[in-house]
Amino acid sequence: MLDALINALWILLDPFRLMMLFTGVAMGIAVGILPGLGGLMGMALVLPFLFGMDAYAGVALLIGIAAAVPSADTFPSVLMGIPGSSGSQATIMDGYPMAQRGEAARALGAAFTASLIGGLIGALALSAVVPFARPLILAFGSPELFMLTLLGLSMIGVLSGNRPLKGMLAAVAGLALGTIGGAPVAAEYRFAADFLYLYDGLSLVIVALGLFALPEIIDLLARGGAIAERSRGLGQGWVRGAKDTLQHKWLVVRHSIIGVAIGAIPGMGSSIIDWVNYGIAAQTSKDRSQFGKGDVRGVIAPESANNAKEGGVLMPTLLFGVPGSSAMAMLLAALMIFGVQPGPQMLTRDLDLVFVIIWSLALANVFGTLICLLLSKPISRLTFIPFQYIAPVIIVIVVVGAWQETRHWADLALLLGFGLLGWIMKRSGMPRPPLLIGFILSGLAERYLWMSYNLYDWAWLLRPGVLTIGALAVFLVVGSVMLKRSTERSTDALQHADDDRKAPGREDKP
């Protein structure tokens, strides 16, 4: 086993294959920085070149892209409050307020260091666990998956900050919006009115871009000035951020493991991972007051999970041939082109390819985050340029990011619609993340609830996995409420009036 691991490293260190890895990383960074695109698109671009390439080089190229996107997608999330990809939406919550305070480089430094460690943990987890992963992955049936969606929904409380009722309202609206389109378990098309575009439901990319990007752009243009409100200079920059992450190393480890675990479960998708990790980080911290206002932990947790998940999603992809995320579907196509059949025998027949994948994941994370760290200082200067100069470019990029999915005029109409909704929500103090969570989980929750019932009638409620996850969700919610109360009690005694609290109606928080 160990010599196979070392042997795979030698295979990868071939100049052409390394070049493919670097090309992949470069493409992944480019695709990650542009909001709305994702790893899937980058990989689709290189698919024609895979014909005739040797399997190791092709795999290095694809993994390079897949591993670099979750690192680079932090740039737009932190700098502009625009989700770089569906995996870095939660980073906006605290990363963007930090940028507004002039601490963009610190946020980026923390994020990239967390991404680096998280990605390496993901690769390590993949190599350590994959021989045993099959029974673990099989343990999650429809009932357990339903409970996981409930766990995701229980994050709404913590994501609503001080406005729990408004948060619930937003979440319910999100659940409702998620029902548009084909019903998960029947041939019904809801709210589609024979308009074919809506048969697949609303696109997450467009909803996220509309809800977060457009309101920010509008408000920034209205306020005038630059993204960073106070021209403090870049501060201590990324070194400070890196130190922050190393200080919270157990946070990084914990959330990387959660990211890998959720990524490894086929059927959950990967868009929920960053939110769940952000939620758990907030729920389990003693001092939660700065979450949503620029707490660096709110950047570290989702970012480490976002990168670690790549190791997780590879498990069902390689072991079962079932893609753990949409980017993994491309990897499966590539494996097919190379004549490699995913499945349990990969560990015997194609073990060297599996290890090349793992090494590519590790090296791509290292190179990707190093390049991002180097770019962080120059790129974060953008936060000091008066916004009216960069707004047109950003608007074009956001519109193209929304448009490129189906190139249908309705993409643009929806983008505008959600932009308007997001702006209204921002103005009226209604938190937007619960809406997004409700939207993401709506289809999954309904699907798994019906499937559980169809398979087991009501007996599924008594399964051990169901009871465990249910208990975990309750524990997290109750525990976090208790933690919050005890923190408030102890800080009340020391607290003075908060001068930084802004006037009501003027909301900066997402």
Add this chain to the structure above:
Amino acid sequence: MSMPKTRHLTALAAGLAFATASLLGTAQAADDYYDGKNIRMIIPFSAGGGTDTFGRLISQYLGKHIPGEPTIVAENVTGAGGLLGSNEFAERVDRDGTTLMTASGHLNLRAFLGLKGLRLDLDELEPVVAAPMGHVTAISTQAGIEEPGELMEAQGRLTKGITDPVGLLESLVALEMFGLEYRAVPGYGGRGDTRIAFERGELMINTQSTPAYLNSVVPLVDEGRVMPLYAIGFIDGDGNPVRDPAVPDMITAPELYEQIHGEMPSGTIWEAFKVTVPLVQNTRGTVWAHGDIPEEAMAALQVGVEGMLDDPEFQEAAGNILEGYDIMWGDDLRQIKASMAAASPEVLDYLRGMLNERFGTEFD
């Protein structure tokens, strides 16, 4: 007397010369038609799926063998389960041979049945090249039967995972043919998800493509947890069952029926089976061109296909992607449309009725 002969000879020579010239003229036109043009290959599915990979394989290799060497660019036009891309191909592109579409066998079936919202009419199209794929149905050993012949004595709730009922039509028609009581469990994202659920013990009956069966289900068979029932198999031009070349030792569904009941199946369901299977046989992918494109274009495409099939690079690439099956072209392809034409209204009504009643699928 020599004068008339010379005149005849001259006339003959002139006639021959004229004929040769016009032949050359046609060849010239076929050579020129695609010169400097691009061909757009619409793939109505998302990148990374089996049909997408087949479409991209063809896009990669067909272009260089078509006279004029056009570049073929694959484009995913996704949405509504393939409807958006199909409708675009059917209605919004020029019919001059510069657009092709790669459909899956199940998309063909949807078009054939007239799924609501799908405006693709296969009668207006001509198949260019296709790739088949067989399917195998297996059952969990928890059903308590020891061999396929005991199928009708299977116990327990026979849950079958449903991804998209039209997409599984051939396996559903086979179950209906046997008259087996099964409980449909809709909601699975894809056949891969049903395969995992099958392995987990969540589902009792499962149909997979033959390569997926050989790769992922056979280990379960070896462990004794699962048992193969039958291969869906293929149907030849005379309506007889043909064994799946990838699993030639496995009994086909019609043959199993014969083994259990002593005679071959008959009636509307059997007719429906005979119609469904050839259409779905091309599950991997069918490349369609519009039927009314200029003749030179059609001729050039055919030349391209023949050249591509002889290309050793293509053969090597195709070997991996087609997973053991051969490309279908020429006469084999014509069987697709022939079986469509042979379908009686009763068969269509039966299929639509079954899908509508059980799954609520709607048709135009």
